[in-house]
Amino acid sequence: MIEGTRMRTHLCGIQSAWTDAADARQAVAAVAALLDRQAVGHLLVFFSPAYDARDLVAAVAEHCPGVSLLGCSTSGGISPAGAIDRGLVAIAFPRQGFRIASAALTRIDHLDVGDAASTVRGLRRHLDQIRPEAASGSQFALSLIDALANAEETVVSAVAWALDGIPLVGGSAGDDLAFSGTVLIHDGAIHTNAAVLILVETDFPIRIFKSDNFAPTQRKFVVTSASEENRRVHELNAEPAAWEYARAVGLDPQHLTPMSFAAYPLAVKVGGEYYCRSISRVEPDGSLTLFCAISEGAVLTLAEPHDIVEATRAELSGLDATLGGLDLVIGFDCVLRRLDAESRQVRHRISDLYSRYGVVGFETYGEQYRSMHLNQTFTGIAIGRNHPA
Structure with a gap:
């Protein structure tokens, strides 16, 4: 865990700052003191759920x-100086070199797909309006979603469709694995049961x-009973879910923990490729709640992890070579990857890799x-060092 407050100014003009301050007001004050606030147009923050979100919003309004x-709230922060178990990570986008439009989707547990698509198209139009005449930058979109609404698949599908090819x-x-409540912030307003969409255009590459680090085995499970609305599996292969899973991995079902799920992930095959469908917890009745949507009849494959360090190094080094040098990576890393790395x-x-490549x-x-909701994966947007001509 890092100590104190630090910041880095990247070649693209983004400033990243991080702190392990004990409360929201202290954290914002510490970070703001290091930033060139006159250059900042948008501030993206990832913060400890122990922080009072109202205090955080008020402090940003005061200092910036x-x-x-x-x-949004997190289960841990990532900074170029290392992991943050408690604290604040801030990404300050400059007014120059980046054009940004954002929106919040509310009540996502009953999402109106048409309205969501219309909102995304509105962001695209707004970005077109604020683009300088000579600009021809690349676009990407970021999503922050309340996991406890169990609506990521619906949100991502609607948004990706309306983005029409924008990644x-x-x-x-x-x-922090409490599963009691997450918080999202959009333009200073606090939301739950919501998603924040951020459409970005930049002049930089x-x-x-x-990236993931697992491979499928030959062990299969058929979901024979499930409550699809809350992502809960009651039976696998017509046996109690926790018992059947534990038997397959050689563990006592009474002692299944998040570490167990990180070490022995489940995956589903979609379009010829395997994607993780990780378990979040065991329920008192022996059912399993997953981080992703699940349906009766689905076939799950037990996966085995490979070297997480090597897989991560290969991905980041490949991006570094492709872009002619990495300046910054805005990354979203599954909390189960952290647990797996800790257990090993x-x-x-x-953390050393993230520091080397500016993650x-x-x-999460x-x-x-793109149009998929995943688990036990490291995703993100890499920004290259090459300054636009």
Whole structure:
């Protein structure tokens, strides 16, 4: 865990800052003191669920008046100096070199897909209106979604469709594995049961990416009983879900923990490719609640993890080569990857990679990549060092 408050100014003009201050007002004051606030147009924050969101919003209004505030609570922050178990990570977008439009989708547990698509198209029109005449930058979209609304798949599907090819990445807000309540912020307003969409155009080279470190085994499970509305699996292979899963991985069903789920993920095959459908917790009745949508009849495959450090290094080094040098990575990393890295005693090596390649972001309850909602994955947007001509 890092100590104190630090910041970095990236070549693209983005300023990233981070602190492990004990409360929201202290955190904002510490970060604001380091930023060149006159250059900031939008402030994206990822913060500890222990913070009072109202205090955070008020402190930003006090220290950074006129700056658009966006963000969410997390299950841990990522900074170039290391992981933050408690604190605040801030990404300050400059007024120059980036054009940004954002919106909040509310009541996402009963999302009106048509309205959501219309909102996204409105963001695209707004971006067209604020673009300088000579600009021809690349566009990408970021999503922050309340994981406890169980609506990521619906949101991502509607948004990706309306984006019409603009790449989307993002993360589901967390609350330190308490599963009691997450918080999102859009333009200083506090939301739950919501999603924040951020459409960005930049003059700098970009790439979106996703990375995981698992491979499918031959062990299969059929979901024979499920409550689809709350992502709960009651039976696998016509047996109590927790018992059948524990038997397959050689564990006592009474001692299943998030560490167990991180070490032995489940995956589903879509379009010839496997995607994680991770377990979040065991319920008192022996059912399993997942981080992703699940349906009866779905076939789940037990996956085995490979070297998480090597997989992450390969992804970041590939992006570095493709972009001619990485300036900044805004990353969304599944909290289960952190737990897996901790259990294998390699979390410090992951932090070293994030520091080397300038990764800033947060640990999530789920990740978004294009039109997919994923688990146990590292996704994000990489920004290159090459300054536009």
